[in-house]
Amino acid sequence: MEQIEKIIDEKIQGQALVTDNKKENTKKLFIESYGCQMNMNDSEIVASILAKEGFNTTQNLEDADLVLVNTCSIREKAETTVRNRLRKYNAVKKINPTMKVGVLGCMAERLKEKFLEEEKIVDLVVGPDAYRDLPNLIEEVDAGRDAVNVILSKDETYGDVSPVRLNNNGVSAFVSITRGCDNMCTFCVVPFTRGRERSRDPKSIIEEVREMQEKNFKEITLLGQNVDSYLWYGGGLKKDFKKASEMAQATAVDFAQLLDLCAIEFPKMRFRFSTSNPQDMSLDVIHTMAKHKNICKYIHLPVQSGSNTMLKAMNRQHTREEYMELVDNIFRIIPEMALSQDMIAGFCGETEEDHQDTLALMEHVKYDFGFMFAYSERPGTLAAKKMEDNVPHATKKRRLQELIDLQLKHSLYRTQQHLGKTEEVLIEGTSKKDPNKWKGRNTQNTVIVFPKEHYKLGDFVNVKVEDCTSATLIGTAVDYSDNN
Template sequence: MEKVIDEKQQGNSLVTTPKPENSRKLFIESYGCQMNFSDSEIVASILAKEGFNTTQNLEDADLVLVNTCSIREKAEQTVRKRLEKYNAVKRINPKMKVGVLGCMAERLKSKFLEEEKIVDLVVGPDAYKDLPNLISEVEEGRNAVNVILSKEETYGDISPVRLQSNGVTAFVSITRGCDNMCTFCVVPFTRGRERSRNPQSILEEVNDLAAKGFKEITLLGQNVDSYLWYGGGLKKDFEKATEMQKATAVNFANLLDMVAKAQPKMRIRFSTSNPQDMTLDVIEAMAKHQNICKYIHLPVQSGSDRILKKMNRLHTRQEYFELIDNIKKIIPDCAISQDMIAGFPTETEEDHQDTLSLMEYVKYDFGFMFAYSERPGTMAGRKFEDDVLEADKKRRLQEIIQLQQKHSLYRTEQQVGKTQEILIEKESKKSDQHWSGRNSQNTMVVFPKENYKIGDFVMVKITDCTSATLIGEAIGYSDNN
């Protein structure tokens, strides 16, 4: 729930440019958050060196991998169904091998491998470099498993094979793991403790993407704003660093500054932020650089101090308000989005009203809203009874969604009449005569194609809106092309 899950992307299979010398075929499917999709690109890069090209045809595959997510129950049920489908194909094509990657690997390894015998290999999120060895094990007739979590692995030395993207936007991972023990979240147990990637390797990847014609990057991590590089090692061990390491450490604000200066014509976004780590220097770095997008995803989860404490969120309602006030003061046109959980254990009507009043204060541009569901392996799953009635959860969630839709419309209406820079990403879903792209605030904008093309930065005058989309007309190229 901490991370944004794009429903339209779920189950997408990865396609990369084939290498003529490769003879084996890899089918890889991803579920969950953007980190998982980014990890699939790393896996494809590792396996390309082992003779695998990607395929979208399951029946042709020598190796089938599903990159899993433990955040929500639905993702788990979907993966199980997909594994059944793979195994039906495997009966026709016995040489095919099936593997599970990612967050579900640790928890379900014995179930998938030994009890149900539905997979040949299980690989945790820190063990992808071990894939060549694990595949050799499987080919020799043994089950293979590596779910060991690492203190060092950041995959900083692997150049990801890009998902067959629009060639315009790309994701760059900067941290792995998480130290925030939110009671509803399983990430620290599935992805390990937090460590940051060498800033030099991040800059090299960003420069490489710019050279390949990409126009926008999103810096990715479970919690990007707690990024801290001091020569390697876990974030929690920073206090043991030498004075020299501390003096030369790079935090998230420094990293933003470095990336923005390295590629001044490239748009920079980041996700996901945690309120307790969103410091003033990050907001000031955003204000300083025109190419850092004016948008922050700032999950709050609840508006009630009592529930925030129960969730082990390390911020209070008041601290969150102060953060919002600072953002609005330093970046007046900054858009803010939320994650919200309805019906967390023991939540009362009063707690729920606190959430609604917090939303009224902030008036988020958009949000990702869920009813609480108990996740195995989380602190909440072990310690708290899921005691809010299903009917109450659904009603509260509906009230949160309705209020968000009202605020989303309020925010888009404020944009009408303005002229904004839009990066064209793709054709509009609803009309092949229109382009769609996002403004700096991450809102989708649709306008007639005319003679513009994907990857162009265009100035668009906003003439109309819905609660989710801005509608406008292009008035010319921006200075950024």
């Protein structure tokens, strides 16, 4: 089952952030994040904004002047966890009555009235586009007033805020390139919690990558709810592009061009990106990936279902046939490409035939790995308002298990293709199971473990693959790769 939870990485859920403390700062900030990688990245932005307001991070909840929890609305489990944490904070508040508690992120947008008025469990509520307003909001709270800002912005991208890099391996980092989403999938709460889609100035992206390179990071993941639809034409919402001047349209930078810029500017840096939406994925992106060795040959390409009826009900802007044609084209241009999926089992009205269509699509693609969930209704989404969640729980569970079993079979098939090959790996840390082994990933995003020998964290190493499980390759380092 280790494949299933990769996108919401359970290991980093709820870890308190640690940053380099400034001597002159006297106040203490305790900040925890739940949910997606965008949230982890946003917490780094918040820590950066508050460092200028006199806050150092602490890992000790009891010492904190300000406690913030960055929240997620994607799944019920994430919301339940956050509620439990808020109860814990309030128990601590009894010992430390001056401590202030705030909710950031997607749940803030969704449950603002509940948190402040009905449950009276927090002092401030701050949505994903309002982090710059934190200093003012904290002043409001200090003056004894509740503080709320969940206004979703048309242009906030935090392009000029340099995130404080926290709790990571010092080798790979995330750089946000878009915020929000325009896709309005009926099962998804993101457009309502993170707003409409807008892109960040490519200059500020290149600058941030340069900073990361100077700090010796070796791999950057370009991050967005939907990176393929990245489009910079001088600022503003993606949907307003048609209204832009001819000049602005002619000189716009799309995702393929941004990737190309990054790869050329930083030839020794490895690039990944997440998440992609099939309807926006152009073959220009695939050709750019083919052209540059330092763009990893891996795409997370969520499909959600293999049934046209379900895709329509989900308001996905592609059919099963279009998706399979896209996949065939990707493999034609880059045969060694690795693909991963998101799949929902038991969406509203899903029949056995729809489910079989999904299994057949998986057989066609043979994904390297995937993230599969049984459908759970999210309040505020179109599906919750207009559709009946009518697939019985036991049926959802069985279908989910069938998806997982098939995915594990395909994952093993894909890892076996690497046996006997020598592949470039970036060392990211020590293997969880064996302290004498390094772990890293190849260009396809598959984890490889191998004996440490004299190699160091952050080295690019050629590793000969000798064995595998469905999730991991096992091998021996041959020598350094030419990327060091």
